[in-house]
Amino acid sequence: MTIQEAAAALRARAVSSRELTAQCLARIEAGNGMLNAFLTVTADHALAAADRADQELAAGIDRGPFHGIPIALKDVFCTKGIRTTCGSLLFRDYIPDHDSAVTERFAAAGAVLLGKTHMHELAYGVTSSNPHFGPVRNPWNLDRVPGGSSGGSGAAVAADMCFLATGSDTGGSIRVPGAFCNVVGLKPTYGRVSRYGVMPLDFSLDHMGPLTRSVRDAALCLQLLAGRDERDETSSHAPVDSYVPQAGVSIKDLRIGVPSSFYFDHVEPDVAAAVRKMVQLAAGLGARVEVVPVPDIAALNAIGRVILLSEASAVFERYADRRSEFGADVRTLFDQGMLLPATDYVNAQRLRRQFRDQFLQLFQSIDLLVTPTAPTVAKHIGETAIEIGGVSEDFRLATTRLVRGINVIGFPAISIPCGFDAAAMPIGLQLIARPFAERQLLAAAAALEDATDFHKMAPVF
Amino acid sequence: MTDWKLIAQARGLEPDERVTLPLQSLETQFSALRAQIRLETEPVTHHVLPLPEAGK
Numbered sequence: 001m002t003i004q005e006a007a008a009a010l011r012a013r014a015v016s017s018r019e020l021t022a023q024c025l026a027r028i029e030a031g032n033g034m035l036n037a038f039l040t041v042t043a044d045h046a047l048a049a050a051d052r053a054d055q056e057l058a059a060g061i062d063r064g065p066f067h068g069i070p071i072a073l074k075d076v077f078c079t080k081g082i083r084t085t086c087g088s089l090l091f092r093d094y095i096p097d098h099d100s101a102v103t104e105r106f107a108a109a110g111a112v113l114l115g116k117t118h119m120h121e122l123a124y125g126v127t128s129s130n131p132h133f134g135p136v137r138n139p140w141n142l143d144r145v146p147g148g149s150s151g152g153s154g155a156a157v158a159a160d161m162c163f164l165a166t167g168s169d170t171g172g173s174i175r176v177p178g179a180f181c182n183v184v185g186l187k188p189t190y191g192r193v194s195r196y197g198v199m200p201l202d203f204s205l206d207h208m209g210p211l212t213r214s215v216r217d218a219a220l221c222l223q224l225l226a227g228r229d230e231r232d233e234t235s236s237h238a239p240v241d242s243y244v245p246q247a248g249v250s251i252k253d254l255r256i257g258v259p260s261s262f263y264f265d266h267v268e269p270d271v272a273a274a275v276r277k278m279v280q281l282a283a284g285l286g287a288r289v290e291v292v293p294v295p296d297i298a299a300l301n302a303i304g305r306v307i308l309l310s311e312a313s314a315v316f317e318r319y320a321d322r323r324s325e326f327g328a329d330v331r332t333l334f335d336q337g338m339l340l341p342a343t344d345y346v347n348a349q350r351l352r353r354q355f356r357d358q359f360l361q362l363f364q365s366i367d368l369l370v371t372p373t374a375p376t377v378a379k380h381i382g383e384t385a386i387e388i389g390g391v392s393e394d395f396r397l398a399t400t401r402l403v404r405g406i407n408v409i410g411f412p413a414i415s416i417p418c419g420f421d422a423a424a425m426p427i428g429l430q431l432i433a434r435p436f437a438e439r440q441l442l443a444a445a446a447a448l449e450d451a452t453d454f455h456k457m458a459p460v461f
Numbered sequence: 462m463t464d465w466k467l468i469a470q471a472r473g474l475e476p477d478e479r480v481t482l483p484l485q486s487l488e489t490q491f492s493a494l495r496a497q498i499r500l501e502t503e504p505v506t507h508h509v510l511p512l513p514e515a516g517k
Contacts, residue, residue: 204505299497302490328479335480339468344491349504351494356505394483 003163003217007065010057017057017068020163021050021112024070027161028114034461035137037146037156039075040083041115046070049112056110065220067110072165074153075116076123077103077208078197086199087119087149089132089325100197101229102166102208109224117165118152123201124312124330125149126176126399127381131327135381138180139459140425144378147177147399149201153211154181158459164212164221168198170205171308172374172403175415178211179373179428182417182457184445185211186218189435190410191236193222194229202311204234205304205407214455215416215446219243222438241439245446252286254444257366262297263402266388267375274419274427275372281451282370287444292366295358300405301397303355306340306348307408313337329396356409363434368444373415373428374399402430412438414445417454426454463488 001009009015025043032038053068078084078096080103085091099107106113118136120128128136128151136151138144139159146155150167154177157165167174169187178185186209193208200206210221222243229235258279264272283289313334320338323331362369375398376386385392393401406413411432418429429448433441449455465484466476474480 298490299494302487302494305487306491332477332479335469335474335477336484338472338474339465339480339484346504347495347498348491350498350502352505353502354497354499 001163002214003065003069003212003220004214006069006163007067010068017050017053017112018047020068021046021070021114024114024162027159031159031161031461034142035139035155035159036118036134037136037152037159037161038072038115039085039087039118039133039152042082042113045082046112046114053110053112063108063110064224066106066224068112069163070112070114071106072114072117072153072156072162073103074150074166074168075119076168076199077166078199079103079113079116082116084116084199086123087121087130087133090319090322091199096197098197101194101231102225103197105224114162117150117156120149120151121327121330122316123149123168123170123173124333126172126396128152128177129381137381138378139461140182141378142461143380144425145180145381147180147378149173150177150211154178154183154185157181157183157211157213159461160458164210164217167209167211168201169207169209169407170201171304171407172400174207174209174211175373175403175413175428175430176399178415180378180426182426182454182459183211183213184215184218184417184455185209185415186222187406187413188222188226188438189236189412191234192238192412192436192438193225194232194235196229196231200315202308202315204311205308207407215414215442215449216244218414219245219442219446222442236436238436243439243442245443249443249447249450250286251282251444251447254287254368255366256282256287256289256444257292257362257369258289259294259369259371260291261294263294263371266391266393267372268377268388268421270421271372271375271377271427275370275429278418278429278448279370282448285447285451290366292362294362294369295355297405300355300408301401303348303351304404304408306344307352309333309337310340310345352408359409359411360434367433367437367440369432371402371430371432373403373430375401377421377423377425377427406432411435412441414441416445416449417457418452419454
């Protein structure tokens with residue numbers, strides 16, 4: 001069931017928020033031992049909130065589409081009085097005295113908080129194989145990773161444990177678990193959603209967004225979360241649009257660019273085939289598809305790595321004397337960032353401006369760029385390298401290869417389900433739009449979703 | 462090329478290849494990019510992103 005369907009059922013009195021919440025809690029109770037998708041479950045809090053929502057709806061008080069809907073927050077979003085660990089031993093006992101802006105908006109909308117989802121340590125990685133709290137497992141295959149860093153959110157939504165879970169995306173951390181778990185993952189434009197009260201990984205690459213079972217649910221979420229927040233000086237003044245696509249939305253004459261290089265190189269054949277099939281579908285729906293040259297994405301990724309390594313190490317330098325509390329992979333990245341020269345960081349920021357301009361130029365001739373989200377499907381827990389076409393690559397760098405650069409330029413992007421490989425593992429398609437064009441991005445994603453059934457496929461675990 | 466092991470030791474870190482080898486490859490990529498920077502280009506800061514601001 002989607003949020004739209006649940007919201008309609010609540011208003012028709014076909015179901016109560018308590019029933020929806022109890023169903024989600026039962027799914028968590030039954031499945032979390034296997035998936036490890038939740039770090040904290042707030043069952044009593046959730047049932048009390050559900051009862052309040054039912055009472056309000058019965059009294060004619062309607063807070064909108066999230067009223068009475070059970071949701072989860074990645075454990076980077078501060079929750080007043082509820083432990084927020086960031087997947088780290090550093091914060092294992094941290095109980096915030098404030099809510100994040102996202103937490104506040106969901107609460108004001110009457111959403112029911114089920115708990116906090118598990119994640120890669122400090123949001124600094126793509127496997128969600130957390131050395132301190134155990135690995136999150138992919139509901140499509142328990143031996144495989146769900147992606148990360150928002151792996152618990154992807155797994156929880158795919159496993160029907162909640163209707164929506166939030167994520168943070170610094171180099172693909174919403175879109176990759178979206179692709180690996182067969183759910184929708186939306187990374188809005190930088191500054192579109194407030195970062196206030198979110199534990200940072202990075203100063204200029206962090207984006208907040210939802211993982212959901214449908215594009216329209218992601219749009220509903222953006223409608224709720226978008227807008228200026230004075231407490232986050234990077235949040236944008238740009239006007240909030242109407243994001244939720246209408247039924248029967250059309251992509252006729254939309255200009256969709258297919259990259260002529262990089263994005264389909266060193267990609268698993270099943271992944272490339274699934275994405276190209278969706279491109280054909282888009283053309284069949286009336287979109288104007290054309291092959292376009294793209295800027296040097298390998299260079300953009302290098303720029304992104306310099307910025308992320310430098311900024312993340314600046315964020316966590318205050319904990320440098322607690323090295324034993326970092327997991328091995330995160331400590332390695334932290335050390336790399338400590339060694340990079342300041343000149344590299346400044347020059348990366350200069351190059352960033354040039355690449356952003358190149359992308360703005362590209363988007364004068366197209367409305368959207370379509371790519372695979374990741375070059376592979378989810379791999380087995382513990383794998384540190386992958387091989388595509390005889391070439392071995394570091395798993396983290398390979399998995400973020402097609403998504404990281406978009407964080408550097410701050411453009412909005414979405415991953416939607418687009419098929420399965422021979423082992424029945426999900427494949428994701430990424431759409432990228434120009435800044436603040438989320439309305440167009442979501443409309444196109446919804447049109448493709450309407451024409452396919454991939455998002456309706458659910459794992460049996 | 463930079464001797465990352467030496468720098469790591471100077472910073473009081475173990476010269477761990479898991480740290481230094483990725484830096485070597487990143488340096489190779491990034492060195493090639495430096496030449497592309499136009500002289501007048503200023504760095505982006507998070508105050509500059511996002512790009513087209515309305516209402517400001």
